[in-house]
Amino acid sequence: MRLLSRRLGGRRGFTLVFIFALLGMVLCAGRSRAGENQTNLQLDVVINSVPARTIGSFVRFDDGRIGGTLEELESLGLQPGPSHRPGEIIALDDIPTLRYRYEERTQRIFIAVDEAGRKPQLFDAGGSSGNLPKARADPGAVLNYDLLSSTSNAATPRLIGLGNTSLLLDARAFSPYGTAEQSAIVRTGPQQPAQATRLNSSFQYSDPGRMISYVAGDTINGGLAWSRPVRIGGLQAQRDFTLRPDLITAPLATIGGSAAVPSTVDVYVNNIKTFSQDVASGPFSVNNVPLISGAGTTQLVVRDSAGHEIQTSAPFYATSSLLAPGLSSWSVEGGLPRLSYGSSSDVYVGSPVGSATLRRGIYDGLTAEAHVEGGAGVINGGIGGTFRTGTIGVAAVALAGSGSGTNRGLQSYASYETRLFGVSISASSQHTLGTYDDLASATAKLQNIVTLNGGLQNLNGLFNYLPGSISSLSNSFAYVTGIYGSARAPVALDRITFSAPMPFDPRASLSASLVGLRDDAGNRSNIVTASYSRSLPYNASIFSTVFHDFGTKKNTGIFAGLSIPFGDSASITTGVSSGRTGTTGSVDAVKSLGPEPGSYGWRVHDSEGASSYREATASYRSSYGTIQAGASQAGAGSVGSLELRGSITTMGGGVFLSNWIDDSFAVVATGVPDVEVLSENRRAGVTDSRGMLLIPTLRSYQKNKIAIDPTNLPVDDEAATTHDIVAPADRAGSLIRFDVRKETTAALVTFIGPDNRVLPAGAVGHMTGGVEFVVGYDGQAYIKGLSSLNEAEIEFADARCRATFAFIPRPGEQVRIPGVVCQ
Known part of the structure; x- marks a missing residue:
């Protein structure tokens, strides 16, 4: 043992000596090079x-x-x-x-x-991202309304009487801390008291930097193509890519090449130029080439100064169902299931549920996904993935399992989309085995308790709650009839669709689809549909569709028609349809209502044959809202209707009437009336008597250029800036203030020399108070901050002179002081 220890010690010593010698050689070499x-x-x-x-x-x-x-x-x-x-x-x-x-x-x-x-020289064809202005949500509120009233004679010889009236309300209040939303519908009718039905109540806060939205209140849980979402009242956090509209979430192409001499590189996608860049000689790479969804071809053209070209092409298949590598989309939520939304039986059930969903890009051609949910006596989870099959298509597969008491079940899902020989093909198949349950079917069982127990507890007349002690009895009841008769996922759902242009007629296209459905109750539907369309001269077109159901309800139908446009937004469509109830011919003439104030629209419809129906409507859009009036007749009965649709907005101390505001808006405040305001270089209107204007159609989280035209300002008014770039938050507004103020201490002064000639343009002057000015053409200079008596010193061409002049302000006028001698 001692001998072995000595040998090991000798080897260790030799190793240390070798390492120190090597380090010394390296250090000496470094000193030699440094020296x-x-x-x-x-x-x-x-x-x-x-x-x-x-x-x-x-x-x-x-x-x-x-x-x-x-x-x-x-x-x-x-x-x-x-x-x-x-x-x-x-x-x-x-x-x-x-x-x-x-x-x-x-x-x-x-x-x-x-x-x-x-x-390699690197270029980004996707443009710069992350340069959006910070999203703004200034304090304010919006109340959208849609009032619809109808009258009818109910197919009797009586005079037209009062029918039904409904009022849809969508209110939201917002601030930098989030948006609170409440919607409801109020209905009333003959001999029927007004009844209010609450729709959605929620508070949402969005974090654009992290791309996360938080919701408290009514929401819909997240899901995937193979899961079924449900309504809940609770909490939700989710990745929200709409907070970053500049971010492209799908994988993008990268193409490259080499230039022997300085050249210009052009990138084409399906023969459309999407990028151009001058490159130096040597290798280069173009990243983030934007692609069009579906199959296509990219083309790279390298052209030198002599006009010599080198072209290379490559096929691709792009889809938004794939995520870029490292990018994740997710959703987590929990709360109480909500049943019978929008009806008088609307109720929250005291049986908490929760779910979580995740999608993540693994690499360009693979996105993994998972979903799990539980509550109401069921637990369900599954995994899947979407992957690209070379350059011809995209496939997706998933497998989910569930457990509910002693019941077990599985669900499989597969889909594929491709384009081969000019034919676009999309197919999917979903099948269940055993007793497969999810939150959609489990919460549908709870509807029985609402119907059979009457165990609702009413809170303030708007919120109905079913205690968990009652909802736990749901398993002892069978499914109710109606839409809840087959609430479980379909036992089999198979779909395939084909579409392609006609090979002998490029103006014509043909599509066909087959849908096979078998629900948990044993009902079958096997529907085959075929459609044909062809464009004609003058933008006219013909179309036809035929379908047949080979399943339980065997039915066949056909529809064919001709559409002829006239003008910019009007068209006439004629058609004939035939089915189990007979044959009907129809004529429809429509002029679409434009988005700008002052536009109008109308519609005239007539159907004759197996069923007769006639209708005429007219609509007008103003700056304060939209009005539509109409009348219809079916058989011997007739109905008249009147609809008012718009919004009431408050922000910045003003109240505004406008059209329905779906997204974001801005309030422009100038403090001066009759100032023209531009949105994206288009006229948006003029400020009112308070100097304010509402612009109801902005794009949330995107750049919106707002400007004012200073030519309408009074001559003694001055704007610190005439344009602004704003990015309002989702469903919120921004207050844009243009600092227009009175300038009553300014004048246009004309300077002349002792020889009575105007001073040259470009001369620089200073007032005694320190204000600097420049002399322009004709010896004129615009000078601010004047007092009753003023002294200026002006330098030009190695010369210097002094001038003294008086000033008297005249509000509402441009003060001009001519002939001031500088000597």
Whole structure:
């Protein structure tokens, strides 16, 4: 043992001596290199016989070798290798793929290097992202309303009497801390008291930086193509890509090549130019090429100054169902299930449920996904993935399982979409095995308790609650009839769709689909549909559709028609349909209502045959809302209707009437009436008597350019700025203030010299108070901050003079002071 220890100790000592010797050699070599004399050179660079058009910083060692820092060589497009440190001086002789020649007389260096030694030039075809202005939500509130009233004679000879009236209300209040929303519908009718039905109550806060939205209140849980969402009242947090509209979530293409000489690179996607860039000689790469969904071809064109072109093409298949690598989409929520939404039986059930969903891009061609949910006596979970099959299509597969008491079940899902030989094909198949349950079917069982127990507890007349002690009895009741008769996921749901242009007629297209459905109650539907359409001269078109159901309800139908547009937004459509109830012919003439105030629209419809129906409506959109009136007749009965739709908005101390506000808006405040306001360089209106204007159609979380036209301002008014870029938050508003103020201490002064000639343009002057001004044409200068008596000193062409003048303000007028002598 002692002998072995000595031997090991000897080996260890030898190893340490060797390591120290090696370190010493390295340090000595480093000192030797550091001690070499170096001469700094600034050289004109020529790479592969092409001038780089730049001056490079190099050093020359005593032995004649030339080198440069890692950063300098990379800036010249060279790639020394990965084993070098920042700031290190690298001898060009040590780069295996590089040769050079130094021409001392002309102070140039000629470098020859192959493609492996060149650093690719990187370009981004997707444009810059993350440069959006910070989203704003100034305090305010919006009340959208839609009032619909109808009258009818109910197919009797009586005079038209009062029918039903409904009022849809959508209110929201917002601030930088979030948006509170409440919607409801109020109904009334003959001999029927007014009844209010609450729809949604929620509070939402969004974090654009992290792309996360938080919701408290009514919401719908997240899901995937193979899951079924449900309504709940509770809490939700989710990834929200709409907070970053500049972010492209799908994987984008990267294409590249090499230019022998400085050239122009053009990128085409399906023969449409999407990117152009001048490149230096050497390799290059274009990242984030935006693609069109579906199959297509990218083309790269490299063109030099002599017009020589090199073209390369590559097929692709793009889809929004894939996520870019490293990008995640998720949703987590929990709360009480909500049943019978929008009806008088609307109720929250005291049986908490929760769910979580995740999708993540693994790499360009694969996105993984998972979903889990539980509560109301069921637990369900599954995993899946979406993957690209080369350049011809995208496939998705998933498998989910459930457990509910002693019941177990599985659900499989598969889909594929592709485009082959000009034919677009989309297919999907979903099947269940055993007793498969999810939150949708489990909460549908709870509807029995609402119907059979009458155990609702009413809170303030708007919120109905069913205690959990009652809801736990749901398993002892069978499914109720109606829409809840087959609440479980379909036992089988298979779909396939084909669409393609006609090979012998490029103006015509044909599509066909097959849907096979078998629900949990044993009902079957096997529906085949085929459609044909063809464009005609003058933008007219013909179309036809035929379907047949081979399932339980066997039915066949056909519809064919002709559409002829006239004008910019009007069209006439005629058609004939035939089905189990008979044959009906129809004529429909429509003029669409435009989005701008002052537009109008109308519709006239007539159907005759197996069923007769006639209708006529007219609508008008103003700056304060939209009105629509109509009348219809079916058989011997007739109905008249009147609809008013708009919004009431308050912000910045003002109240505004406008059209329905779906998204974001802005209130412009100038403090001056009759100022023209522009939105994206289009006229949005003029300010009212308070100097305010509501712009109801902005894009949330995107750049919106708002400007005012200063030509309508009074001559003594001055705006600090005439435009602003704003990005309102979702369903919120921004208050844009243009600082328009009175300028009553300014005048347009004309300066002349002792010879009675105007001073030259460009002369610079200073007031005694320190205000600087510049003399323009005709000796005129616009000067602010004037007092009753003023003194100015002006310099021009190596000369200097002084001038004194009086000033008397005249509100509402441009004060002009002519003939001020400067001497």
